[in-house]
Amino acid sequence: xxxxxxxxxxxxxxxxxxxxxxxxxxxxxxxxxxxxxxxxxxxxxxxxxxxxxxxxxxxxxxxxxxxxxxxxxxxxxxxxxxxxxxxxxxxxxxxxxxxxxxxxxxxxxxxxxxxxxxxxxxxxxxxxxxxxxxxxxxxxxxxxxxxxxxxxxxxxxxxxxxxxxxxxxxxxxxxxxxxxxxxxxxxxxxxxxxxxxxxxxxxxxxxxxxxxxxxxxxxxxxxxxxxxxxxxxxxxxxxxxxxxxxxxxxxxxxxxxxxxxxxxxxxxxxxxxxxxxxxxxxxxxxxxxxxxxxxxxxxxxxxxxxxxxxxxxxxxxxxxxxxxxxxxxxxxxxxxxxxxxxxxxxxxxxxxxxxxxxxxxxxxxxxxxxxxxxxxxxxxxxxxx
Amino acid sequence: xxxxxxxxxxxxxxxxxxxxxxxxxxxxxxxxxxxxxxxxxxxxxxxxxxxxxxxxxxxxxxxxxxxxxxxxxxxxxxxxxxxxxxxxxxxxxxxxxxxxxxxxxxxxxxxxxxxxxxxxxxxxxxxxxxxxxxxxxxxxxxxxxxxxxxxxxxxxxxxxxxxxxxxxxxxxxxxxxxxxxxxxxxxxx
Numbered sequence: 001x002x003x004x005x006x007x008x009x010x011x012x013x014x015x016x017x018x019x020x021x022x023x024x025x026x027x028x029x030x031x032x033x034x035x036x037x038x039x040x041x042x043x044x045x046x047x048x049x050x051x052x053x054x055x056x057x058x059x060x061x062x063x064x065x066x067x068x069x070x071x072x073x074x075x076x077x078x079x080x081x082x083x084x085x086x087x088x089x090x091x092x093x094x095x096x097x098x099x100x101x102x103x104x105x106x107x108x109x110x111x112x113x114x115x116x117x118x119x120x121x122x123x124x125x126x127x128x129x130x131x132x133x134x135x136x137x138x139x140x141x142x143x144x145x146x147x148x149x150x151x152x153x154x155x156x157x158x159x160x161x162x163x164x165x166x167x168x169x170x171x172x173x174x175x176x177x178x179x180x181x182x183x184x185x186x187x188x189x190x191x192x193x194x195x196x197x198x199x200x201x202x203x204x205x206x207x208x209x210x211x212x213x214x215x216x217x218x219x220x221x222x223x224x225x226x227x228x229x230x231x232x233x234x235x236x237x238x239x240x241x242x243x244x245x246x247x248x249x250x251x252x253x254x255x256x257x258x259x260x261x262x263x264x265x266x267x268x269x270x271x272x273x274x275x276x277x278x279x280x281x282x283x284x285x286x287x288x289x290x291x292x293x294x295x296x297x298x299x300x301x302x303x304x305x306x307x308x309x310x311x312x313x314x315x316x317x318x319x320x321x322x323x324x325x326x327x328x329x330x331x332x333x334x335x336x337x338x339x340x341x342x343x344x345x346x347x348x349x350x351x352x353x354x355x356x357x358x359x360x361x362x363x364x365x366x367x368x369x370x371x372x373x374x375x376x377x378x379x380x381x382x383x384x385x
Numbered sequence: 386x387x388x389x390x391x392x393x394x395x396x397x398x399x400x401x402x403x404x405x406x407x408x409x410x411x412x413x414x415x416x417x418x419x420x421x422x423x424x425x426x427x428x429x430x431x432x433x434x435x436x437x438x439x440x441x442x443x444x445x446x447x448x449x450x451x452x453x454x455x456x457x458x459x460x461x462x463x464x465x466x467x468x469x470x471x472x473x474x475x476x477x478x479x480x481x482x483x484x485x486x487x488x489x490x491x492x493x494x495x496x497x498x499x500x501x502x503x504x505x506x507x508x509x510x511x512x513x514x515x516x517x518x519x520x521x522x523x524x525x526x527x528x529x530x531x532x533x534x535x536x537x538x539x540x541x542x543x544x545x546x547x548x549x550x551x552x553x554x555x556x557x558x559x560x561x562x563x564x565x566x567x568x569x570x571x572x573x574x
């Protein structure tokens with residue numbers, strides 16, 4: 001018969017460790033429900049604290065014991081009883097899955113950031129779709145050919161993709177004739193069915209993408225999300241390219257970028273990574289460069305011109321990554337920025353070329369550099385795993 | 386079952402396909418029954434609640450909009466029925482039911498091992514039942530039903546952080562209750 005063991009009492013647990021914050025995380029640690037950074041912190045603590053190790057062992061045993069309690073099965077008669085007495089189904093008009101009002105739990109303010117992240121994730125996954133279609137380009141190494149751009153950075157840039165809005169427009173054109181509908185409020189059953197099928201296909205594709213996501217792609221997506229939350233509205237409206245770069249040493253890459261930025265007379269800001277909790281090990285660094293299009297193109301070209309290391313990237317897909325989010329799309333062959341998004345009208349501008357839009361002098365009459373004359377390049381330095 | 390499969394299944398049920406509802410029952414009947422048994426404490430009431438839950442699911446599946454996974458939605462419906470049952474019966478503590486632990490005992494096991502397991506099950510059951518309803522719900526959904534924190538949060542309509550803290554507190558209290566009862570024998574449990 002089992003009996004209480006002396007070395008696992010509650011008193012022991014109460015007094016053993018000052019890291020209460022770690023103790024409260026032990027259960028979530030065991031369940032794999034902690035963010036990566038937190039997970040790493042707890043595992044680090046566990047490597048040093050025997051009492052917490054004992055506690056987690058106890059939690060593990062209790063969890064296993066509890067799961068064995070759950071071996072009850074219903075009688076077969078229950079199923080027949082349920083099926084024999086099914087009530088009539090409520091006649092509620094069906095709606096496409098994606099147009100439903102969110103349940104209350106998902107409208108909480110704290111989760112709105114999560115929704116923003118999910119939106120960025122969708123955009124980034126779009127990049128993966130295009131990559132799978134073979135529209136992506138190779139990873140590159142910059143600066144070894146004597147150019148004044150930083151060296152030692154392996155980059156793979158985001159492929160372009162058709163934006164969801166455009167896809168929707170295409171679908172609408174396919175399912176409707178050019179003639180205006182008689183009643184704008186009436187819902188066409190054919191298009192409703194088509195929308196539902198399209199939603200199903202999108203979901204299937206998304207799941208397929210999720211399964212195929214390499215680990216570093218996920219990291220890149222996490223890094224790309226920073227573009228949504230970290231950049232100011234002003235930066236968002238400027239020409240902006242976001243790339244995620246895997247480096248062996250973030251410090252070295254940061255130093256080289258800083259030296260290059262100084263030489264190129266670029267403004268450089270190092271932003272603490274807001275998604276560091278998604279990472280194992282050394283957190284990534286995000287660098288925002290505000291530079292002239294010429295210098296920006298030079299940097300991008302140097303990244304683009306490093307076909308020398310494409311073998312390295314192709315042999316190990318996880319070593320080359322890219323970020324692109326919030327409407328920022330970087331065409332590997334022609335560096336462009338689509339200032340897309342819901343907030344302003346989409347426009348495509350090539351870096352290094354003057355903005356075709358008319359110049360509007362400000363109130364002081366001074367023509368300040370416009371968005372086409374200063375570009376923002378967000379470089380996410382991802383430490384190699 | 387993938388989300389796409391779930392959506393297809395839902396559409397088939399909404400179209401009136403009875404076999405589709407039977408497939409749904411195949412996937413969820415046992416889990417829903419176990420949840421109901423946990424709340425009711427006896428098999429007869431658990432069967433009644435399970436029947437009500439599936440009737441509720443069938444009636445209202447036309448309203449399922451795909452905002453959450455089908456599983457989460459089903460658990461939410463099931464929890465509503467279980468909480469309603471609890472409210473009606475005013476069961477603050479689910480009484481220990483012999484049927485629950487009997488089901489965990491396999492007569493083919495070694496008698497000593499089986500007896501150990503039986504005793505341990507009783508102790509763990511008692512510890513779970515001693516928890517407050519809020520803590521017990523989280524433990525039941527996560528530990529016994531296998532839902533993730535996110536799914537538990539969606540089912541109970543609380544933040545994920547609340548699920549995490551309730552679960553941590555629940556295990557802390559169970560530890561105080563069980564002490565060293567959870568042993569590390571060779572039973573594989």
